[in-house]
Amino acid sequence: MTIPGSRISIRRAGNPEDLSCGLAFLTDQYRKAFDVSPSPPDHLLVAWQDGVVVGTIGVNVRKAEGGLRLARLYRFERASAPLPVEFDRTAEIAKWAAETGGISCALLSAAIRFSILLGKEHGWCEHNPGVGRIFRRFGVMLFPVPGAKRDDALVETYHRPYYERNQVGLSMFSLRDAREVLDEYLRTHGIDADYSFA
Numbered sequence: 001m002t003i004p005g006s007r008i009s010i011r012r013a014g015n016p017e018d019l020s021c022g023l024a025f026l027t028d029q030y031r032k033a034f035d036v037s038p039s040p041p042d043h044l045l046v047a048w049q050d051g052v053v054v055g056t057i058g059v060n061v062r063k064a065e066g067g068l069r070l071a072r073l074y075r076f077e078r079a080s081a082p083l084p085v086e087f088d089r090t091a092e093i094a095k096w097a098a099e100t101g102g103i104s105c106a107l108l109s110a111a112i113r114f115s116i117l118l119g120k121e122h123g124w125c126e127h128n129p130g131v132g133r134i135f136r137r138f139g140v141m142l143f144p145v146p147g148a149k150r151d152d153a154l155v156e157t158y159h160r161p162y163y164e165r166n167q168v169g170l171s172m173f174s175l176r177d178a179r180e181v182l183d184e185y186l187r188t189h190g191i192d193a194d195y196s197f198a
Contacts, residue, residue: 006049008103010110011196013044022046025053029097034162041095045110047103047193055098057107059115062087069094070124073155074148074170082143083122083172090122091115091175096131105138106193109182112175114197123173128166135173139181142171 013019022044030038041058048054062068070092078085093111098104115123125142127135135142148170155163162168186193 008054008106008191008193009048009196010045010106010193011048012114012198013046014198018046019044021053022056026056026095026097029056030095033097034165036162037158038095039156039158041092043114044095045107045114045197047098047107047110049103054100055103055107056095057093057097057111058095059111059118060092060094061115061118061120062090068092068124070126070170073126073150074145075151076145076148076170080146081172082145083174086122089120090124091118091120093123093125101134101137102189102191104134105182105185105189106191108135108138108140109179109186109193110195112179112182113195116175116179117197121175123175123178124170125173126168126170128168132169132171138185140173140178142173145170145172 011018013022023040026044027037030036041060042063043059045057045059046053047056060069068087068090071087093108096104096107098107112123132142150168152163
């Protein structure tokens with residue numbers, strides 16, 4: 001349980017203990033919410049409060065052997081995309097789970113900061129309407145990708161229950177614009193977080 005006013009520390013799970021704790025929290029939250037056991041993202045950021053894991057968020061980036069997951073799953077006309085389709089400058093935000101809205105905002109801010117540090121400019125996310133409302137509440141503008149069609153044959157078996165139970169869409173957003181509005185949201189709501197990406 002989170003403690004109001006207590007500092008949130010968000011760090012990249014760069015050691016086995018952080019990764020194990022973060023994945024245990026993520027798996028528990030996703031099983032409760034969606035009845036799925038998620039795969040680990042390329043980079044898992046874990047939120048800690050008073051020594052307890054209170055949230056996670058993941059960042060996926062293009063890799064030579066696999067590319068971007070969402071680019072494999074979705075088909076759409078590049079010319080109709082709301083932002084440039086530049087895979088090397090794109091980060092996928094995924095595996096977001098948190099106990100409270102304040103932690104959710106700090107996690108999203110952390111994922112965006114980390115993505116920018118990696119040289120990314122564009123964010124992609126796959127989301128249900130509830131997650132879309134959270135983005136809007138924090139002031140982040142999501143741009144749905146017109147005509148995006150998911151190839152369900154490419155969906156991993158363990159993810160299928162999520163798609164069967166949720167209306168899911170693909171959106172893009174500007175990482176720098178999102179960082180600005182999230183910084184303002186954190187400041188005006190008195191949410192205190194520090195970040196470590198080593």
